Amino acid sequence: MARTVVGFGEDDLRTLAGVRSFERGLGYLDAVTGLEVGEGSVTAVVHGTDIYEVELSLGGDTGISGWCDCPYGQEGNFCKHCVAVGLTVLRQAEAIPRQRSAARARASGLQAWLTALSRDELLALVREQIGEDRELRRRLELRAAAAHSDTDAVRDRILVLIDPRPFARYGYIEYADATGYARQVEEAADALRALASGGSAARAVGLAEEAIRALGQAYEEVDDSDGVVGQAVAAVAGAHLEACGVACPDPERLAEWLVSQVLGDRNDATDLDPLDYAHVLGPAGLARMRQLAAEARRRSPRGWAERYLMERLVKAEGDVDALVALYAKDLVPSGVTHLRIAEELEAAGRADEALAWAERGLRETATEAHVDSRLVDYVCDRYTRAGRMAETVTVRRGRFRAERSLAAYQHLRAAARAADCWETEREAALAVLRDDARRERGGWYAGPVLIDALLDDGDLDAAWREAADRADDRQWQQLADLSCEARPADALAVYLRLVEPLKEPTGDRVYERLARLLSGARGCHRALGTEDAFAAYLAVLRAELKRRRKLMTILDQQGL
Template sequence: MAGFSEGELRALAGVRSFERGLGYLDAVSGVEVGDGAVTAVVYGTDVYEVELTLGEGTGVLGWCGCPYGQEGNFCKHCVAVGLTVLRHAQEIPRQRAAAKARASGLEAWLTALSRDELLALVREQVAGDRELHRRLELRAAASRCDLGTVRERVLALIDPRPFARYGYVEYADAAGYARQVAEAADALRALTAAGQATQAAGLAEEAIGALGKVYGEIDDSDGMVGQAAHAVVDAHLHACRGARPDPQRLAAWLVDHVLGDGSDVTDLDPLDYADVLGPAGLARMRQLAEKARRRSPRGWAEQCLMERLVKAEGDVDALVALYAKDLLPSGATHLHIAEELDAAGREDEALAWAERGLRDCAQEAHVDGRLVDYVCARYMRANRMTEVVSLRRDRLRAERSLAAYQQLRTAAGAAGCWGSEREAALTILREDARQGRSGRYGGSVLMDALLDDQDVDAAWREASGGAGDRQWQQLADLSREARPADALTVYLRLVEQLKEPTGDRVYEHMARLLLGARDCHRALDTLNDFTAYLAVLRADLKRRRKLMTILDRHGL
């Protein structure tokens, strides 16, 4: 009757959020069932509004004002509201029908009102709703071109101080401030619609500047303020298209804004103004961008602006020249150049630039892996497999990583020479392990390579010389059937290490280790020993109720 099930809630939320939602059932209040949605309030760390959309045959979608929900997740608060709805599922059709009837009745009543009655109703609502009064007052000022009032109100809406209780707009207050900024954008559009596009453009620039100055003092984790600020930019562009301002002056303002400290909030793209700027304005913007880059050749904003302008002109040689002025030591810039030349159909030049990148970066500790991949892909297309293997061999010597080992294995396997290459590669990694060098995630890269090859016997021989706990567990996982006694020793040692730490992740890890230990005992025909061991372990840790729950769920 509700249009969804408890199983669907569990699938949407995941096990952890679903279980946490069970603890919030008593925190749900104010449930309202509409024609296609249910809204409610859930009291948690803060007070959160929740909305569940109930589609016909499409299941349930959830939205919540909590941080986790704002990231697009079906959170514990959504679970709590969903379960509350399911408890009263028989009442849903009646409540839906009642909501639809109320909406239909309201529409019919409004339609039947005379002009005077509607005006009286609006005045009544304005008198009792300060925010509505302010919005309509601003719309009225814009419609009668009262520029002084509009400017005063727009800048007041942009001012975050009423929301900054401690000199900073906190996360909980950002949504309210964003609504005010969006209201300012609406007023600017209304001013343009009233025939005051020039004034609207000037005021929008003032508002955009003010937003840039205050944005650093706002917790805009959900991006709502940025979204509203972009609406102000859209209002500015709309006004400029109506006002047709001086292209030279507009170009200067756009460059100043994009290169200024406050550009992050608006995400303004100067090329959106191309139709307003025209050839003269675009040329002026290019001049100003070049001047700014000369002043700050390493500036990220200056580089991005120049790239955007040069790309828009479609001059590949100019773009290559721009990139070539600042070649990164990792080879990433060489790769950008190669990709641009490829897109222009100049493949030979593209490969030459990529090969130059490998030469230029040969002595660097880090080379962009994408550059190596690019050259290898081109060589493979040309059946230059010996050179592919050589490149991958050089990268392994430089990087000493599992990824480099895997790439060498793939290339050498395709070239039919993996046997000899493997021995040479393992010799390099074995020397690293002897010197105590670890991989990115702990333990030697040699162990990672042997485990990735599933060379279990060799991995056991090398494990004592540099395996980390992660690698020991992986080795045990690979050895349950062939070497159950050895694997069991590893599992039990790792379980002992997890007796002190707490938390769901630790408990899930312990459960996985115990399952592995049980498999080893089964292979050794000693399941009674495992049963006795598990009983002692559970008795020792019985106060950890969540651990007991997780062990029960895994059948332990």
């Protein structure tokens, strides 16, 4: 019933938070105060090491998300405080519909009250609020200056808003301070829009360019892991674009500015796309930009920004052959450029040429161990559509022999099964992997790919034969997990061996893995009918590690 009412349940909280944070959240249920239910969200305060504010967004069919201003929560994690608030909501689920209704009534009442106030009463209310809230007063002052086209006042305030120094306590803006700085940058963007719409669009263009230049420099010293500052800077760039649309600046001068931004060292902040300005640039501006891009390309033919700018301009002109020629000048060894050419040609209705370029890409990357998988998929998909199954197998076989990875083996298996030739292909593929294993060519986790392939095939007997002195711990555990019923004694020996090195290290991940191994061992003992032996083993282990209280808690939760 609770999940139906609030749109989530305990399992959703556990999935979002992870076992560790979920269990910790249970200990904070009594620390939740000030729970306030809105129409689509819940806010509360949680008293922990400090006092933290939590907001849960209840998305109905889309589930739940949470935000907390604790350090862990500010890293984007669904923390223990979010869990505590979520559990509190679930425990009060029956009251949630009534509280939501009350929230709607309050919002409606506020709206009705404000509507009924006279102009003088509204002014008095605003004056009261700006007298108590300094930030609100500053925001309104900026809006007023923009509305009256007081460009000097707007410029001064914008420069204050985008100045990173008040937030840079140690010479740079830390993660925890990025959101506050982003809010100020968004205020600057709002002011620029207001200035442009208030009859000073040309001045707004110049101020926006000044702000973008300063923000490009400031962005280098910001920990913007969540991208909030980048979004705010993009809003300033958007205000510049809007102002240009109103002011219609000189197109050639605008083209020169845009090119300087794209080719500059500090375009990471705004990530400007010059083609967004095409309607402002017009033919003259686009021609000037193309001229500047060509000159930059000649000066730096390998430059990423130069290549990007030229590609965007050529693509906008709709000349597919010119775009193909441009891509063909710098073919990347991974085959990604061949794929781009193929996609452009196919989009232009030239499917045969597209496939020819993709096939060329496979030929020219045949000896590369790492090729863009999308190129391989592209060719195989076209072959499969045309019923060319044998050629699909040939491509997959070639990539498998070059990569020797589990993924390449799986792709080969799928293609060969579709072509009804997997038995023959499998024998040859396993022979290659056995040769690699003998040469100690390890897989991603050091164990040979041969064992991963056999496990993926479900060929456990062969996997056991090959595992001796070759498998890594990950493969041994997977082998044991898959063999609990068929070979419980062998699987049990693996579990017990893997437990031993985990007795020394500490930490939740170690404890959780230890619990999984012990659960596997318990299953083997059940299959063998030796539950008493497992109980005795577990009792000795718990006595040995009894001082690790978190481990004991995890074992208790698993019934161990």
